[in-house]
Amino acid sequence: MREVAFIKQNKEKWLSFETAVFNNDFKNPDELASQYIQLINDLSYAQTYYPKSKVITYLNQLAAKAFQKIYKTKREDRNRIVAFWKTEVPLIMYQYRKFVYIAFIIFTLFTTIGVISAANDGEFVRSILGDEYVNMTLENIEAGNPVAVYKSGSNWGSFIGITVNNLRVGIIAFILGVFGGLGTVYILFKNCIMLGSFQYFFYEKNVFWESVRGIWIHGSMEIFAIVIEAAAGLILGASILFPGTHSRFTSFKHGAKTGIKIVISTFPFTFFAGFLEGFITRYSQEMPKMISVGIILVTLGCISYYYLIYPFLVTKKLKEKLIPIVA
Structure with a gap:
């Protein structure tokens, strides 16, 4: 598949996912994780077939933001202050x-x-x-x-x-x-x-x-x-x-x-x-x-x-x- 066709085929899905991540508009963690896996599949495909494409940078950034949202929805760490330095800041620094x-x-x-x-x-x-x-x-x-x-x-x-x-x-x-x-x-x-x-x-x-x-x-x-x-x-x-x-x-x-x-x-x-x-x-x-x-x-x-x-x-x-x- 040509890169232009690949982008055209997935553009709406990515923009929808980006909007949902940016506005924290997800009903549950499983929904976000499921869509995240689709994003990772698209990223892997792009890295394989379009290694020099700018779309890789875009998908990487979107995936990093999704990481933060997924982790925030986990109930494992209820101490907000501890979670801030233990998880949230490191994820931001990675992104x-x-x-x-x-x-x-x-x-x-x-x-x-x-x-x-x-x-x-x-x-x-x-x-x-x-x-x-x-x-x-x-x-x-x-x-x-x-x-x-x-x-x-x-x-x-x-x-x-x-x-x-x-x-x-x-x-x-x-x-x-x-x-x-x-x-x-x-x-x-x-x-x-x-x-x-x-x-x-x-x-x-x-x-x-x-x-x-x-x-x-x-x-x-x-x-x-x-x-x-x-x-x-x-x-x-x-x-x-x-x-x-x-x-x-x-x-x-x-x-x-x-x-x-x-x-x-x-x-x-x-x-x-x-x-x-x-x-x-x-x-x-x-x-x-x-x-x-x-x-x-x-x-x-x-x-x-x-x-x-x-x-x-x-x-x-x-x-x-x-x-x-x-x-």
């Missing part, structure tokens, strides 16, 4: 994983620009961080504690102030996605340039590893969370620019709802990062290297697992659950 990858690519690109700029312009760091902060850091390096700035203030005061600021940055990064994602990219640019130039500054002063042991104790979760929040902003922007078969307003509402869920999912990581910065980072130079490095690896590993690996495991498990549902 929109390309936006996460794009956010990380942008993060890497802008951070690299910050490093290169600092390496080629001796005054670049001062123009980004300010003379006062740079001079204070130089004094701390001379005193043998490059990250002594994290010892300023009380534990609780630092924790609260830092956490509130990080939440603010993440929320703003998401909200500014309403400008077609450009506002989100700007927030990433601003923070990544600062990060890249700051880390190069420590490298230039031969205290790079000392700074890593301090900054990244809390920075692993803090910065990773901001990238995820930026991905939510990009999703919001894409929902406006590319509404697909829906009205632009309907697509925007869906993108906003999805993005808000992603942003909320980062809050526990942001709170924990704030706790580490307020209570642990200040002791990074005194603690054994193995402990500081261990904290960095564990925190980075936890948040990476949740957003990059766990979504695939949840999706795989859901696929397996579909078999007995339609048997």
